[in-house]
Amino acid sequence: MKQPRRSTGRTALPYLLLLPALAVELLIHLVPMVTGIVMSFKQLTQFYIRDWSTAPWSGLANYRMAVDFHAPVGQALLNSFWVTCTFTLLSVGLSWLIGTTAAIMTQDTFRGRGLLRAAFLLPYALPVFAAVITWSFMFQRDTGLVNHVLHDQLHLVKDKPFWLIGDNSFWALLTVSVWKSWPFAFLTLTAGLQNIPRELYEAAAIDGAGIRQQIRRITLPSLRPVNQVLLLVLFLWTFNDFNTPFVLFGKAAPKAADLISIHIYQSSFVTWNFGAGSAMSVLLLLFLLLVTSVYLFATTRRRGADD
Amino acid sequence: MINPPASFRWLRRAVLLLLLVFTLTPVAVMLSSSLKPLQDVQGPWRWVPSHLTLRPYVDIWSTVPLARYFTNSLIVAGSATALSVLIAILAGYAVSRYRFRGRRLFTVTVLSTQMFPGILFLLPLFLIFVNIGNSTGVALYGSRGGLILTYLTFSLPFSIWMLVGYFDSIPRDLDEAAAVDGCGPVRTLLRIVVPAAIPGIVAVAVYAFMTAWGEVLFASVMTNDETRTLAVGLQGYATQTDVYWNQVMAASLVVSIPVVAGFLLLQRYLVAGLTAGAVK
Numbered sequence: 001m002k003q004p005r006r007s008t009g010r011t012a013l014p015y016l017l018l019l020p021a022l023a024v025e026l027l028i029h030l031v032p033m034v035t036g037i038v039m040s041f042k043q044l045t046q047f048y049i050r051d052w053s054t055a056p057w058s059g060l061a062n063y064r065m066a067v068d069f070h071a072p073v074g075q076a077l078l079n080s081f082w083v084t085c086t087f088t089l090l091s092v093g094l095s096w097l098i099g100t101t102a103a104i105m106t107q108d109t110f111r112g113r114g115l116l117r118a119a120f121l122l123p124y125a126l127p128v129f130a131a132v133i134t135w136s137f138m139f140q141r142d143t144g145l146v147n148h149v150l151h152d153q154l155h156l157v158k159d160k161p162f163w164l165i166g167d168n169s170f171w172a173l174l175t176v177s178v179w180k181s182w183p184f185a186f187l188t189l190t191a192g193l194q195n196i197p198r199e200l201y202e203a204a205a206i207d208g209a210g211i212r213q214q215i216r217r218i219t220l221p222s223l224r225p226v227n228q229v230l231l232l233v234l235f236l237w238t239f240n241d242f243n244t245p246f247v248l249f250g251k252a253a254p255k256a257a258d259l260i261s262i263h264i265y266q267s268s269f270v271t272w273n274f275g276a277g278s279a280m281s282v283l284l285l286l287f288l289l290l291v292t293s294v295y296l297f298a299t300t301r302r303r304g305a306d307d
Numbered sequence: 308m309i310n311p312p313a314s315f316r317w318l319r320r321a322v323l324l325l326l327l328v329f330t331l332t333p334v335a336v337m338l339s340s341s342l343k344p345l346q347d348v349q350g351p352w353r354w355v356p357s358h359l360t361l362r363p364y365v366d367i368w369s370t371v372p373l374a375r376y377f378t379n380s381l382i383v384a385g386s387a388t389a390l391s392v393l394i395a396i397l398a399g400y401a402v403s404r405y406r407f408r409g410r411r412l413f414t415v416t417v418l419s420t421q422m423f424p425g426i427l428f429l430l431p432l433f434l435i436f437v438n439i440g441n442s443t444g445v446a447l448y449g450s451r452g453g454l455i456l457t458y459l460t461f462s463l464p465f466s467i468w469m470l471v472g473y474f475d476s477i478p479r480d481l482d483e484a485a486a487v488d489g490c491g492p493v494r495t496l497l498r499i500v501v502p503a504a505i506p507g508i509v510a511v512a513v514y515a516f517m518t519a520w521g522e523v524l525f526a527s528v529m530t531n532d533e534t535r536t537l538a539v540g541l542q543g544y545a546t547q548t549d550v551y552w553n554q555v556m557a558a559s560l561v562v563s564i565p566v567v568a569g570f571l572l573l574q575r576y577l578v579a580g581l582t583a584g585a586v587k
Contacts, residue, residue: 013492017401018413020394021463028432028460029420035431051441052434102326105319108311116323118571120330125570127521129538130559134333137340137348137552145336148352179329191578211311240424243523247542261426261524269528274430281427288422 040279046272055275062279073267077280079255080263087170087259088238091177095234096227098178099185104219107193117190124183132247135176139163139248164249169257177244181237185230192226193219228299232292239288260284341557348552363557367544370554375533376540377562383451383536384519387458391466391515392508394459399470400496404482414471421464425524432457433528449531457525462515469514473507474500509576513569520566537562 039052040062048055068074102120106113123131138145140163147160163172200218209217242261245253251270253262264284268277311319340348341363343356367373401407402414436448447453477500485495501508523538530536541562544555570577 011407014401014405014407014410017397017405021398021417021467022413024394024456024460024463025417025420028457029423029428030416032428032431032435033423035435036427039431039434049434049437052438098326101322105323116327118574119327121570121574122334122567123330125517125567125574126334126563127517127538127566129521129523129541130337130563131333133541133555133559134337137555138333138336140552143348143350143352143552145332145352152351179333183330187578205310211315236422240426242425243521246523246527250542261424264426265429265524268430274434277430281424281430284424285427288424292422 036278037282039274040282042275044273044275044278049272049274052274058275062275063283065276066279066283073276076258076267077263080258080260083170083256083258084239084260087174087177087257088235090174091181091238092231092234094174094178095181095185095238096231098182099189100223102182102186103189103193104215106190107219120186121183123180124187128180128243129247131180132176132244135172135179136164136248139172165254167256169249169254173245173248173257173259176248177238177241180244181234185234188226188230189223192223196222232295235291235295236288337556337560337563340553341560343553345551345553348556349549363551363553364561366551367554367558367561370551371540371543373537373540373558373561376535376537379451379530379534380520380537380562383454383458384516386451386455387462387519388512388515390455391459391462392512395463395466395470395511396496396501396508398467399474400500402467403471403474404479404492414468417464417467420460429524429528432525436529448529449534451534454525454529454534454536457529458519458522459515461522462511462518466511466515469511470504470507473504477503506576509573513573513577517566517570 041057041059042048042052042055043058043061044052044055065071065073066077069078106117106120137143141147141160144163146163147157150156151158151160161168163169196218200222201214204214204218240261241259242265245257245259245262246265249257249262251266253259253266264277264280267280268274339354339356342359342361343353344358344360344362347353347357398417402410433448436453440446440448447456481499481503482495485499490498521538526536526538530539541555541558544551544558
């Protein structure tokens with residue numbers, strides 16, 4: 001698109017090269033997606049798992065059940081949705097803030113910067129399950145590090161609180177999520193900062209701009225295109241996160257930390273009602289599509305207006 | 308930044324130190340607890356083991372079949388990575404070097420699958436795998452093959468995207484020179500483009516391996532006792548009554564070493580790849 005491409009008479013070749021990618025994408029993503037949409041209109045309970053095509057059609061019954069907010073199923077879904085929204089906003093916001101701060105503060109060279117960067121990237125490099133299982137050990141009520149520090153060493157709390165059940169589980173989940181996500185923001189923003197020419201800062205310094213102005217007038221505006229992609233990616237990852245709550249809490253997440261992915265998983269595999277689970281997944285997909293399009297529309301237009 | 312004042316330098320030290328503590332605490336917990344005898348992790352938390360022991364590192368292999376999980380994870384993540392990189396190179400080359408109908412549709416579709424929640428595919432894929440098994444006898448559900456197939460698509464969109472960016476940055480003059488010398492498109496790809504794109508390819512491979520190694524959701528549904536990977540197997544150290552936390556920590560450390568070592572060795576390429584592909 002940027003350069004003129006070699007147009008070719010051998011039209012079959014590019015398609016041949018794409019064939020393997022197309023085949024696996026079709027098999028693993030597109031066909032299941034269509035299947036999922038079909039499933040959401042079926043009464044797909046455990047009796048039909050072996051041959052799902054024989055399951056009777058149920059029209060919109062699954063959807064009606066999912067959004068009936070007066071009944072237990074709908075109420076639980078709504079609760080899970082709000083928990084996920086709050087959790088995502090806080091986690092993405094904090095991860096972005098910490099990532100930006102750290103990236104700006106490691107922009108200048110100093111002794112040990114390479115080591116520090118490597119250490120900051122560790123949470124991103126560690127396998128999710130190993131890292132989160134460590135956090136679940138730290139959050140244990142009687143044997144964990146968190147309560148030891150808060151209660152025994154700092155005397156901040158009177159009784160040792162539970163972290164992995166009850167309302168506190170939300171904060172435990174948020175802590176782990178931020179710990180795990182901010183290094184990615186840091187990595188991306190560090191890469192973005194390398195594209196800012198040093199002359200810009202030099203020119204600004206000559207004009208008498210202090211550190212605060214350099215950051216506000218040069219660094220942050222230059223990072224805007226990176227941030228556009230970064231915030232969207234962080235949002236989608238965090239909103240869909242399954243691994244963190246699943247390893248932290250096990251199959252049943254506490255109500256205060258019942259993220260949408262784990263909620264759907266549980267509703268599907270505990271009751272084996274795949275029809276209802278699919279309907280919830282489709283609703284989730286529609287919501288994500290809506291948010292993504294609005295976001296892309298708004299940010300792209302604003303960028304256009306600024307340029 | 309130019310001439311940061313002393314106050315900024317002090318603030319910087321404080322903030323970076325705080326972040327370092329936040330980042331490294333779990334790693335310290337892992338390391339110290341993996342060297343503790345069992346009674347140390349059953350009482351209140353202590354930073355230093357009452358006496359150092361390597362027992363947890365011995366016991367982890369017999370409490371659960373860790374070696375089997377390890378082998379499964381290596382096979383699954385290794386194969387998924389190799390296939391994903393190969394497929395991404397072919398597709399990336401096509402998108403970067405050719406104009407064809409549906410080119411834009413392809414890139415948009417592939418990239419948008421990245422945003423879909425895994426849970427959306429899980430249920431249908433589970434059913435499709437079970438039904439394929441019933442009708443053709445090809446066991447995808449519960450097998451490593453099914454997991455490999457699934458994992459390779461997780462890293463594929465990002466890999467293709469990154470490689471297109473990388474291939475675009477390789478001058479087309481090189482291709483044309485090769486064509487003049489009589490190289491066909493495939494030879495050109497192998498001889499000219501792939502060698503020039505090695506950093507990008509390494510970055511993509513690291514990413515694909517990390518993605519497959521750490522995945523939990525599909526591993527928890529699509530595997531059985533024989534094919535279980537580490538992501539699920541590590542939960543086996545918890546019994547009905549007790550959790551062998553010192554062994555859990557030792558096992559976590561052992562299973563992290565391959566990815567962390569690979570990542571730290573190759574992070575330079577990953578950052579370069581991100582800079583070329585994503586940030587451009």
